[in-house]
Amino acid sequence: MTNDRSDVSTARSRQLAFNGLKSFTDASFLGVLLILIVMFVYFSVSSSSFLTSANINSMLTGVSILFVVSIGMTFAMLSGGIDLSVGSILALSCILFGKLANQAGIPIGLVIVLTLVAGAMIGGFLNGGLIGKIGLSFLVVTLGSNILLRGVVNLWSNTKTEQIISPFLEGFAFNKFLAVPYPVWVMIVVLALSLYVLRSTYFGRDVYAVGGNADAARLSGINVGRTIMIVYAITGLLSALGGVITVSRVGAASPLVGETLIFEATAAVLIGGTSFKGGAGGVTGTAVGVLFLGVLQNGLAVSGVQTFWQQVVTGTILILAVLIEKFRSEERISSSLSRFRRTTPDPVSPAS
Amino acid sequence: MNDQGGDQRVHAQIDGTATIESVPPLLAAENVFKHYGGVHALHDAALHVGVGEVHGLIGENGSGKSTFLKILSGQILPDQAEITLDGEPLPLGKPTLSLASGIATVTQETTLVPDLSVAENIVLGRRAVRRWWGLDRRASRKRAAEVLDRLDLHVDPRTIVNRLRPDEKQMVEIARAISMDAKVLILDEPTSSLTDEEVAALFGVVKSLKAHGVSTIFVSHRMKEVFEITDRVTVLRDGKLVAERDTAELDSAGLIELMVGNKLEEKTPPTLSTTSGEVKLKVDHLVVPGMVQDVSFEVGPGEIVGFAGLIGAGRSELLKAIFGLHPTAEGRVELDGAEVLSHNPRHAMRNGIALVPADRKEQGLILEMSIKENLVMAHTARSWRLGRPPRRREAKEVAQAVESFRVAGAKGRGGASIGSLSGGNQQKIVLAKWLATSPQAILLDEPTRGVDVGAKEEIYGLLDDLRSSGSAILVSSSETPELIRLCDRIFVMFRGRIVASMANENASESAIANYATGNN
Numbered sequence: 021m022t023n024d025r026s027d028v029s030t031a032r033s034r035q036l037a038f039n040g041l042k043s044f045t046d047a048s049f050l051g052v053l054l055i056l057i058v059m060f061v062y063f064s065v066s067s068s069s070f071l072t073s074a075n076i077n078s079m080l081t082g083v084s085i086l087f088v089v090s091i092g093m094t095f096a097m098l099s100g101g102i103d104l105s106v107g108s109i110l111a112l113s114c115i116l117f118g119k120l121a122n123q124a125g126i127p128i129g130l131v132i133v134l135t136l137v138a139g140a141m142i143g144g145f146l147n148g149g150l151i152g153k154i155g156l157s158f159l160v161v162t163l164g165s166n167i168l169l170r171g172v173v174n175l176w177s178n179t180k181t182e183q184i185i186s187p188f189l190e191g192f193a194f195n196k197f198l199a200v201p202y203p204v205w206v207m208i209v210v211l212a213l214s215l216y217v218l219r220s221t222y223f224g225r226d227v228y229a230v231g232g233n234a235d236a237a238r239l240s241g242i243n244v245g246r247t248i249m250i251v252y253a254i255t256g257l258l259s260a261l262g263g264v265i266t267v268s269r270v271g272a273a274s275p276l277v278g279e280t281l282i283f284e285a286t287a288a289v290l291i292g293g294t295s296f297k298g299g300a301g302g303v304t305g306t307a308v309g310v311l312f313l314g315v316l317q318n319g320l321a322v323s324g325v326q327t328f329w330q331q332v333v334t335g336t337i338l339i340l341a342v343l344i345e346k347f348r349s350e351e352r353i354s355s356s357l358s359r360f361r362r363t364t365p366d367p368v369s370p371a372s
Numbered sequence: 373m374n375d376q377g378g379d380q381r382v383h384a385q386i387d388g389t390a391t392i393e394s395v396p397p398l399l400a401a402e403n404v405f406k407h408y409g410g411v412h413a414l415h416d417a418a419l420h421v422g423v424g425e426v427h428g429l430i431g432e433n434g435s436g437k438s439t440f441l442k443i444l445s446g447q448i449l450p451d452q453a454e455i456t457l458d459g460e461p462l463p464l465g466k467p468t469l470s471l472a473s474g475i476a477t478v479t480q481e482t483t484l485v486p487d488l489s490v491a492e493n494i495v496l497g498r499r500a501v502r503r504w505w506g507l508d509r510r511a512s513r514k515r516a517a518e519v520l521d522r523l524d525l526h527v528d529p530r531t532i533v534n535r536l537r538p539d540e541k542q543m544v545e546i547a548r549a550i551s552m553d554a555k556v557l558i559l560d561e562p563t564s565s566l567t568d569e570e571v572a573a574l575f576g577v578v579k580s581l582k583a584h585g586v587s588t589i590f591v592s593h594r595m596k597e598v599f600e601i602t603d604r605v606t607v608l609r610d611g612k613l614v615a616e617r618d619t620a621e622l623d624s625a626g627l628i629e630l631m632v633g634n635k636l637e638e639k640t641p642p643t644l645s646t647t648s649g650e651v652k653l654k655v656d657h658l659v660v661p662g663m664v665q666d667v668s669f670e671v672g673p674g675e676i677v678g679f680a681g682l683i684g685a686g687r688s689e690l691l692k693a694i695f696g697l698h699p700t701a702e703g704r705v706e707l708d709g710a711e712v713l714s715h716n717p718r719h720a721m722r723n724g725i726a727l728v729p730a731d732r733k734e735q736g737l738i739l740e741m742s743i744k745e746n747l748v749m750a751h752t753a754r755s756w757r758l759g760r761p762p763r764r765r766e767a768k769e770v771a772q773a774v775e776s777f778r779v780a781g782a783k784g785r786g787g788a789s790i791g792s793l794s795g796g797n798q799q800k801i802v803l804a805k806w807l808a809t810s811p812q813a814i815l816l817d818e819p820t821r822g823v824d825v826g827a828k829e830e831i832y833g834l835l836d837d838l839r840s841s842g843s844a845i846l847v848s849s850s851e852t853p854e855l856i857r858l859c860d861r862i863f864v865m866f867r868g869r870i871v872a873s874m875a876n877e878n879a880s881e882s883a884i885a886n887y888a889t890g891n892n
Contacts, residue, residue, distance in 0.1 A: 223757040225745060232740035239697075239735050240805070241721045241753030299740040 048293030049305035051344060052337065056312045063319035070322050077201050081193075081269075083314035084203035085110075085262045087307070088210050089281060090288040092258030094306045097289050098218070099251045100231035100298025101158035103147060106259040106285055107278035108169035113139050113263025115173050118182040118273030128188050136260045142169070143256015144249050152248030166282075177275040184272055193268040203265055210258065214303045227251060231298025287334060288313055291341050312337070398423045398458060398587050399444075399475075399556050405452040406439050406611075413439040414450070414611040419589075421556060421604075426578060426588045428602035428619065432631055432796075432824035436611035437591055441558055444589075445477045446470035458555065476549030477558040484533045484541055484548075491516035491529035494548045519551045522584070523577050538683065539570030546577055550586065557581065558589045561822065563597055567682040567850060568885060575601050594851070595624045607631055628825055653813045653844035655694065658703035658713075663689040665868035667703075671813075671844035676835065678859030679848040680884045686868040687848035688730060691815040694846075695727040696720035707813055707844075721753065726811035728802055730818040730848075736802040737790050744770045744786035747801055751808040773804040778830060796827025803834060813844045820854060832858055852881045864888050 064071040089106050096103040113135050120131045142165075150161045192202045218224035226247045229237040238244045266277050292309030294301025317330045399421040406414040414436045421427045431437045442448040444455070449465035456462060463469040484493045491509075494516040516529040525543050533541060542562055549557055559578070563571045578588050578601055590602055598605065599619060607614040607630040615630050622630075652673040657666055664686045671677045679687040693701035696714040705713040712723040720727075729735035737746050748766055770786035773779065777800040781793055790798060799820065806814065819835070820828045835858060838845055849855050855862050862879045864872040864887035872887040 217758075220760050221758050222752060222755050222761060225741075225749075225761070226757065228741060229738050229745075229749065232738040233734070236735050236738050237749075239717055239727065239729055240749045241718050241809075242749070243718065299738070 048301065048344075049291075049308045052291055052293070052305075052312055052341065053308050055337070056308060056315060059312075059315055059319060063315065063323065067319070067323045070319055073199070075318065075322060077196075077204070079314050079318040080204045080207070081201045082318070083310050084207050085265050085269075086281070086284055086288065086313070087207045087310045088258045088265065089262040090285040090292075090306050090310050091210055091214050091303050092255035092262075093285045094289050094292070094294055094301070094303050095214070095218075095227060095251045096158075096255045097286075097294050097296065098231045098298055098301060099227050099248055100234065101151060101248070101251075102162065102286065103143070103252060103255045103259075104159070104162040104282055105143075105147060105166035105169060106255065106262075107281040108166045108173065109139055109142055109256050109259035110263040110266065110278040110281060111173045111275055112142070112169050113260040114267050114273040114277055115177045115182075115275060117263065117267045118184055119176070121184050121186065122182060128186050132264055135264055136257055139260020139263070140253045140257035143259065144253030147256065148249035148252030151252065152245040173275045177273070179275055181272050181274040181276075184267060189268040190271065193265075193271075203269070206261070206265065210261070211303060211307055218302060223247070223250070228299055231295075231300075233299070284313065287338050291334075291338055293341065296342070396456075396459060397421055398425075399456070399462075401440075401444070401453060401455040403452060403454050404440065404443060404450055406436075406443065406448065406450045412611050414443075416612060417608060418613045418616075419444075419606050420616065421587045421589060424582050424585045424587060425604060426582060426590055426602045428598045428605035429589055429591050429608070430598060430605050430627065430631055431608035432826055435608040435631075435824075437608055438560070439611075440608065441477065441560055441589070441591065444470065444475055444556075445558060446475075471552060471554075474553060474555035475558065476552060476554035476556070477560065478542060478545045478549060478562060479560045484544060486532075486534040488533060489529060490520075490527055490531050490533060490536075490544050490547075493533055493544055494519060494529070494551050496548070515551070516547070519547045522580070523547055523550065524580055525577070537570070539566045539573060542566070542574065543577060546581075550581065554586060556587045556589060558591075560591045562590075563592055563594060567888075569682065569889065571597065595627065598627070599624065631825065652708065652842070653846075654704075654706040656704040656706070658690065658693060658701065658705065660686075660689055660693045660698045660701045660868075663698075663868055664693060664701075667865075667868075667870055669863060669870065669873075671846065673842040673844065674839040675861070676839065676845040676847060676859045678855035678862040679846065679865055680850075680852055680855055680862055681865035681888045683850065685865040685888065687865050688817050689868075690865070691727060691817050691846060691848055694720070694813070695725055695815060697727075718753070721750070721809060721811075724810075724812035726750070726806040726809050726814050728806050728814070728816040728819060730821060732795070732798055732802055732822070736805075737798060739789070739791045741790060742787050743782055743790050743793070743801060746790045747773055747786075747805050747808065750805050751810075769808070773801070773808075777801075777804050777834065779804075796823040796831075799823050799827065799831065800834075803831065807838070811843060813846070814838065815846045815848075817848045818850065819847060820849075820851070828854075852884050855879070855884070856881070 069075060089110065093103060093106060116138055117131055117135045120126050120134055121128060126134070146165050147158075147162055150156045151158045195202060197205060218227065226237070226242050229240070229242055230244050230247050234244050262278075262281075267273055270277075288309035289301075289306050290296065290309070291312055292301065292305030292307070294305055313330075313334060316333055317327055320327050320329055397420040399419070401417075401419045404414050404417040404419075406412070417436060417440055419427075419429065419440065429437050429440065439448060443450045443453060443464070444462075446463070446465055446467040446469060453464060454461075455464065457473050457475065460473070462473055462475070485496065488496070491513040495512045513529045520527055520529065523543065523546065525547065527536070527540060527544070533544065536544065546557065562574060566574065575597075578590070581588060590598070592598055602619045604616065604618050605622065605627065606616045607627070609631065650672050651670045652675070653671040655670070656668050658664060658668070659666055667686075667690055669677070679690065681687050689698065692698055694705055694713070696717045696719055699715045701713065701715065703713065704711060707724055710723070712720065712725065714720050714723065717727070733739060738749070744766055747770055748761070752761065767786055770782075771784075774782045774786075779793065779797045779800050781797060782788070782801075785792075790801060793801065803819070816835075820831055823831065832854075835845065835847070847855065847858055856876065856879050859879075860876055862874050862876070862884065863870045864874075864884055866888060872883075874883065
């Protein structure tokens with residue numbers, strides 16, 4: 021008997037018939053989704069100012085930066101790595117944006133494109149190249165590039181915040197389309213595209229394969245190095261997108277942004293059920309993880325509770341999520357289930 | 373293979389009643405049940421091991437052996453079980469308590485810390501001897517040396533474990549188990565990565581343990597070893613106890629019949645290739661520095677050529693080099709007359725070469741992914757990466773592979789995790805995955821490692837069928853009977869060179885062993 025997930029049995033195999041449902045039913049973020057829903061209902065009932073369109077919109081817009089960065093981080097973690105430099109890439113994108121828009125006087129639309137391309141290049145060539153092509157440790161490489169890029173940010177900006185005046189940007193940050201703020205549209209588009217790429221392309225499979233077992237992937241003819249480069253390019257691109265949203269919302273390019281982003285993004289991805297070892301999880305979970313953090317913080321704030329409680333709850337949930345993953349992978353769940361299922365209280369062992 | 377303890381043993385019938393003739397056995401496990409969801413892994417299994425007895429636990433993959441062993445070692449909590457060790461009930465579901473009670477397990481996967489010394493590994497996990505300045509390394513070394521001596525092992529306790537051969541590592545594991553005063557030692561397929569010589573050394577240790585009154589539960593797929601080392605065997609089939617016998621009462625055919633029921637027919641003789649003269653694959657002066665020395669040979673279309681030799685003789689490295697996995701490989705490899713030696717597996721695949729790697733779990737499959745995704749992985753590796761995998765065609769492909777490779781437990785479950793299949797069926801998927809690339813040269817490294825007898829024969833049949841595709845087929849195996857069963861010609865390698873080549877009709881286990889050990 022192999023001791024793998026097979027035995028989660030009949031209920032599961034029945035669901036296999038509904039292929040579309042499958043990804044949802046065995047998803048590891050279901051627990052967190054449940055807590056999110058309970059939390060949402062609780063805040064809606066307990067506070068009259070929570071469930072208002074203004075508050076929901078502001079909550080969603082508030083998490084939009086974390087959202088896109090966390091989606092990028094999901095790619096890195098699915099491939100079996102992590103990108104510690106997301107915060108610095110985001111800050112560098114802000115500064116680059118400011119320099120291009122103010123000093124070079126390039127039109128805003130082009131500035132946005134250039135910033136995104138720069139983010140993808142830094143992620144892809146600096147991080148991805150060293151990790152994927154040269155084979156260095158992702159921890160060391162991205163830790164190093166995080167420090168390095170932060171240094172570049174401080175030197176280049178002279179640690180000064182630079183104002184960027186652009187009606188276009190302002191409109192993007194604060195106006196709505198079909199009653200939904202533009203940053204939220206960006207979230208939706210990023211989620212949809214990532215979902216498509218990961219679930220419906222060969223590249224998406226490659227990401228899971230490389231994260232699951234890079235050796236086997238390579239022997240199967242998958243270009244592991246290139247896959248890793250593209251993964252970190254995506255993470256860089258989405259970090260830069262986070263930078264663009266930051267600039268639009270703040271109306272300025274500040275060198276101080278994104279310093280704690282790495283912790284929140286990693287937490288969101290892990291809470292969303294993506295495995296720290298790679299190869300399992302997905303962006304839907306990350307979306308749930310980010311919304312969890314957003315609803316918690318916003319709900320506590322409108323309820324007048326000290327928002328530091330958000331940190332306590334987030335930390336607890338994060339550890340619980342990892343704990344649950346451990347139980348899953350060691351398959352104790354099935355044995356404890358069968359223990360619960362027994363109706364007669366026959367002894368677990370004659371010994372005890 | 374003495375039997376002086378025979379009259380003291382418990383003779384259990386299949387109906388579960390046990391007649392105790394004199395002293396109870398050291399380890400007695402009765403009424404062992406374990407269900408996973410709706411599947412029963414163990415259903416009324418039992419095991420009795422006497423003092424100083426070497427007891428074979430035999431069964432096909434999926435018969436419940438592993439589950440049984442994991443219950444004994446406390447890794448799995450059974451649904452129900454009555455297990456006593458030395459008359460005392462054995463605490464269940466707690467690995468540390470099983471160990472403390474005296475049940476130690478040595479598995480295929482080494483659990484040693486590679487960067488520590490032999491001595492440190494042996495005393496690992498226990499309170500080391502302390503002095504006022506800290507740890508007393510000399511005392512640890514002495515303790516380790518005593519255990520190694522007891523096992524008649526000549527390994528310097530200061531050696532870093534990383535530098536040891538695989539069999540030596542296993543011995544150190546055994547030494548560690550012994551140093552914890554184990555009464556029962558579980559050896560779970562200890563020989564699958566060892567050469568004959570190393571196996572002999574291992575058996576020497578098992579025998580000296582026996583002399584010290586330590587019992588051994590021995591699990592192996594190799595019949596020869598079971599007969600060589602065990603006093604008694606317990607056969608499991610589908611989670612049930614089928615038979616418990618003295619080994620001397622059985623012969624190989626009888627044991628296999630107990631294992632598989634009646635589904636195995638007479639051993640199939642090899643279907644040899646009929647082609648002559650044509651050359652499909654030509655390897656010319658292939659060198660991998662330090663591993664393969666100037667190897668040349670030719671393989672005809674539809675021919676199966678085997679490579680025998682000890683671990684480290686260069687068999688695996690030769691196959692890997694042809695598949696482009698050795699950046700330092702030099703020489704010429706021609707497939708259908710075209711030069712195909714590369715330093716990149718992707719180029720090798722493009723040139724029509726496939727490698728079925730030796731380590732299914734580490735190299736052959738991605739256990740997190742589904743049966744389907746694993747199956748199509750290799751032949752879609754060159755598709756446009758942003759393309760959409762054709763779901764319907766893939767589903768059909770899985771259904772076909774499951775059908776023609778007779779993959780048990782995979783029907784209509786293409787989306788299920790590959791890990792849910794048993795070892796033999798996983799191996800069939802690995803094979804199907806590579807055959808889907810329509811290779812012109814197929815390299816198989818240990819194609820049936822860790823696979824049960826029935827699945828083995830099925831895999832042999834599949835390879836026989838492959839001949840008609842006209843591909844060149846290369847098999848490297850540490851199981852000589854397998855090579856004799858399969859191959860038209862067998863090359864024996866020793867220290868990186870081909871030292872002998874024999875046609876199937878001239879090949880014998882003893883001749884191959886002779887060349888493989890360098891006696892020539």
